[in-house]
Amino acid sequence: MARAVTTQRKAINTTIAWAIGLLIFFPILWTILTSFKTEGEAVANPPVFLFFDWTLENYAVVQERSNYMRFLWNSIIIAGGSTLLGILVAVPAAWSMAFVPSKRTKDILLWMLSTKMLPAVGVLYPIYLLCIELGVLDSRAALVVILMLINLPIIVWMLYTYFREIPGEILEAARMDGAGLKEELLYILTPMAVPGIASTLLLNFILAWNEAFWTLNLTAVDAAPLTAFIASYSSPEGLFFAKLSAASTMAIAPILILGWFSQKQLVRGLTFGAVK
Amino acid sequence: MGRITLDKVRKAFGEVEVIPPLDLTIEDGEFVVFVGPSGCGKSTLLRLIAGLEDVSGGQIRIDGQDATMVPPAKRGLAMVFQSYALYPHMSVRKNIAFPLRMAKLDPAEQNRRVEAAAEVLNLTDYLDRRPGQLSGGQRQRVAIGRAIVREPAAFLFDEPLSNLDAALRVGMRLEISELHKRLKTTMIYVTHDQVEAMTMADKIVVLRAGHIEQVGSPLELYREPRNTFVAGFIGSPKMNLLEGAEAEKRGATTVGIRPEHITPSATEGQWKGRVGVAEHLGSDTFFHVHVDGWPEPITVRAGGEVDMNHGDTIYLTPDEERMHRFDAQGLRIA
Numbered sequence: 001m002a003r004a005v006t007t008q009r010k011a012i013n014t015t016i017a018w019a020i021g022l023l024i025f026f027p028i029l030w031t032i033l034t035s036f037k038t039e040g041e042a043v044a045n046p047p048v049f050l051f052f053d054w055t056l057e058n059y060a061v062v063q064e065r066s067n068y069m070r071f072l073w074n075s076i077i078i079a080g081g082s083t084l085l086g087i088l089v090a091v092p093a094a095w096s097m098a099f100v101p102s103k104r105t106k107d108i109l110l111w112m113l114s115t116k117m118l119p120a121v122g123v124l125y126p127i128y129l130l131c132i133e134l135g136v137l138d139s140r141a142a143l144v145v146i147l148m149l150i151n152l153p154i155i156v157w158m159l160y161t162y163f164r165e166i167p168g169e170i171l172e173a174a175r176m177d178g179a180g181l182k183e184e185l186l187y188i189l190t191p192m193a194v195p196g197i198a199s200t201l202l203l204n205f206i207l208a209w210n211e212a213f214w215t216l217n218l219t220a221v222d223a224a225p226l227t228a229f230i231a232s233y234s235s236p237e238g239l240f241f242a243k244l245s246a247a248s249t250m251a252i253a254p255i256l257i258l259g260w261f262s263q264k265q266l267v268r269g270l271t272f273g274a275v276k
Numbered sequence: 277m278g279r280i281t282l283d284k285v286r287k288a289f290g291e292v293e294v295i296p297p298l299d300l301t302i303e304d305g306e307f308v309v310f311v312g313p314s315g316c317g318k319s320t321l322l323r324l325i326a327g328l329e330d331v332s333g334g335q336i337r338i339d340g341q342d343a344t345m346v347p348p349a350k351r352g353l354a355m356v357f358q359s360y361a362l363y364p365h366m367s368v369r370k371n372i373a374f375p376l377r378m379a380k381l382d383p384a385e386q387n388r389r390v391e392a393a394a395e396v397l398n399l400t401d402y403l404d405r406r407p408g409q410l411s412g413g414q415r416q417r418v419a420i421g422r423a424i425v426r427e428p429a430a431f432l433f434d435e436p437l438s439n440l441d442a443a444l445r446v447g448m449r450l451e452i453s454e455l456h457k458r459l460k461t462t463m464i465y466v467t468h469d470q471v472e473a474m475t476m477a478d479k480i481v482v483l484r485a486g487h488i489e490q491v492g493s494p495l496e497l498y499r500e501p502r503n504t505f506v507a508g509f510i511g512s513p514k515m516n517l518l519e520g521a522e523a524e525k526r527g528a529t530t531v532g533i534r535p536e537h538i539t540p541s542a543t544e545g546q547w548k549g550r551v552g553v554a555e556h557l558g559s560d561t562f563f564h565v566h567v568d569g570w571p572e573p574i575t576v577r578a579g580g581e582v583d584m585n586h587g588d589t590i591y592l593t594p595d596e597e598r599m600h601r602f603d604a605q606g607l608r609i610a
Contacts, residue, residue, distance in 0.1 A: 172328050173361035177422065178349040178378035187374075191365045 028252070034245035035059070042241040058246035066229060068250055075225035075254075077140050078215070079208035082147035083201055086155045089148070091197075094159035095189065099171065109160065112153040120150075120213050131218060140223045143215060147208045155204055162196030163189070199265050202258075209255045226251035277339045278430035278462030279304045280325060285334035287320055287486075294320055295486040297334060302430075302464060302479075304339075307456050309465045311473040311509070312483035318466045319434055321483070325464065326432050327351050338429060349378070354423035355432040358439060360415045362407040362422075368394075369403040372421045379426070393421040396455075413444045420455070430462035437472065449475060470510055474498070482506050504606040507532045513562060515600070516574040528601035528609055535562065535577040537598040542584065545591025549574075554585050565590055 033049070034042050041052045062068070097105045127146065128137075136142035166189065174188045190197070212227040219228055230251050233244040259266070280302040287295040295317045302308050310318040323329040325336060327348035336344050343351050354375070362371050369390055376386040394400045397417040407415055416436060423431055433452070437445045453476050456463050467473055473480050474494045482489040482497065482505075490502040494510075501507035507515045515532045523531045539545070540563060549567035561578045576592060584590060601609040 167359060167361065169357045169359050169361040170363060172348075173355065173357060173422075174363075174374075175328065175348045176326060176353065176355045177375035177426075179374075180349065183378060188363060192363075 031245045031248050034242055035249045037242050037245075039240055039242045042245070058242045059250070062233070062243055062246045062250065066232065066247075068229065071224060071226045071229035071251075072254070074140060074219075074223055075209055075227075075251075078143045078147060078223070078225050079205050081140070081144035082151065082208045083204045085144060085148045086152055086204060087197065087201060090152060090155040090159050090200075091185075091190075093156050094163050095185070097156075098160050098163035098166075099168065109157065112156060116153050124213075124217060128217065137218060138220045138222050138224075143218060143223055143225075146214055146218070147211055150211070150214065151204050151207055154207070155200055158200045158203070159193070159196065162193050162200075165196075166192050195265070202262050202266055206255055206259060277304050278302075278428075279339050280430060280462065280464070281337040281340075282325070283335040283337065285321075285324060285336060286332050287317075287324055287329065288332045293332075293486070295324070298486070298488060300481065300488065300491070302462060304462055305460045307453075307463045307465065307476060307478045308481060309467060309473040309477035309479070310481050310483055311467055311470055312489075313509075314468055315485075316483040317486035318468075318483050320486075322355075322432050322434055322464060322466045326353055326355050328355075352429040353432055354426050354428035354430075355434065356416075356419045356423050356436045358435040360407070360419040360439075362415060362418055364407055367404050367406055368399060368410070368418050368421075371407065371418055372399075372425055375422060375426045389425045390421075393425045396424070397421050412440050413448060416440065416448060417451075420452070424455070424459070428461070430464060433463065433465040435467055436465075437467075438469075452476065471512055474510065480510070482509060500608065501532075501600065502608050504530055504532070504602050507600055507602070513575045513577070517602075518570070518574070523601075526599060526601055529604045530602040530606065532600035532602065533574075533594045533598065535575040537595040538574075538576045539593045539595070540565075540576050540578050540582070540584070541591045541593065542588070543591065545593040547592040547594075549590055549592065551584055551586055551588045551590050556581075563590065565592060567592070 035058055036054045036056070037048070037052050038055060038057070041048055097109065131137040131142055134142075170192075171184060171188060174184050179187065210227070212231075215225050215227045216231055219225070230244070230247050233240065233247045282298060282300040284297040284299060285295065286293065286297045298321075310321060312318050320329060324331050327343070327346060331344060334344075335342055338351060338353075363374065366374070372390045372393055373386045376389060381389075390403070391400070394403055397420060399414065399417055399421060402410060402414060402418075407418065410418065416439075419436070436452075437448050440448060449472060452463075452465075456476075465472075465476060477494055479491060480494055480497055481491050484505055490497060490506045492500075497506060497510045501510060501515075504517060508517060511534055513535050515534045516538075517530050517532045519530050523529055547567045549565040549570075552564040552566050552573050554564075555562040557580070559580045561580060561582045561584075563576045563578060563584065564573045565576055566573050574592075576590075578584075603609055
């Protein structure tokens, strides 16, 4: 039975939720606002909120000084590539763990997750050296593989959860109907798991897009994505907050738009299996 | 053709042997029901025949061919599951056509067979709906449709009616029986409901803890249950099993008498007791009678509209001809 919620209580809850939401969103909003200020107004004390001379000058300067499109392209390749590669590896892995579990399945899942608890910097040195040895430092291919491995535990976990929701009897029915493993994956499992696979793709694309530690440490020029583009504006020649903000806004805009249009899918994906 | 032979088939999950070596032959065209209490291994046995579980020993032959290692898809059997197991993302038409599509049948032929099956099962108007938009009974029909289009060697049913409400269950029971009469294909049907077993089967296999307790036609099991387990399991309401003086008098450890083989009377009879609960069904009346000196009440079936109620004195006379005698091991004494 639904709990009775009074109107007053509902109003209070809504207010609190909005307050928390705005608090979280505020730094992003401030970054976007600052990107339209002059450098002087950007560091003004007391800060100006909305009433300043709106200018696009910072965007022009940033565009002039660095090749935004190249960074954007690198970001797309690295985030997209690592996500697709991850899905290719994770679908069979999650399938076997969900439908033909062994005694060790739970241990493997937990062990995979435990790698996410390791501080990334702990393995920076060996991976950096490996990249040098293999001659792949500052290459997109290396980042695709590394980011895929970093996010793989999450992809496998998410897909595993979705697959577990699919009743085994349906797959058995398919087997009785004459479907082999390939047909079973192609005609039954994948179509039924499409919402799950889609939100996994989306979330991992966002995670890979926002990944800064590895992209900053393993790239210089050729493979530098948008994270490196932002970082290049926090320069030793003094902080130019307005230009840094403009660069940041340009870097987060694509993912913000993507996230906005797919928020329903994302929320559904992340809470999948929690309520039924 | 669909003659299925199980030869010393056994199944163990790790250390636990759920089905000890078992022999059984199912003749072509027979309607065989596996019945038993939950956990007796009847579903496991069906899944072994289907190939969804691997046997731990023994051999399964379908029409004389060794099928023990053949994958489910290649055994030529069709299965209807308890949960229907329809493909939720496909229309009814695609669900029914799926096995034909897997068999790479010509699309025109696929369509012809789907339409024919839909006609038989009254699904023609629902062919373009998704399973989610159908009622339980309709979903079950789709599941059956998916099974019949393949023209399999045998149908396997795993408690197909247990998710339906009582009225629908009776209707579907008749439909499946009619289907069997028409198709004359071997059917193996698993249920825990002895009424389904009695009404549908040509041959009933009573299972307990993976063992076959008895195999026979419904009336054979009813008339000559081989042991007290089958005696108590087949027949509704259950057979009354009496021990002590009544059994000794008849040279047995346990005697059994069915509720319908006891004649009640308000005035005279062999046993005197008091009516506990009286269930008036209209067509029948069931009395639960406390006979003086007996630990358990016994059930008696009387005709409809018998006017006796709780607390009334009742006299009972068993039909000695229909009295079943069992020895100390619970086995029937001939």
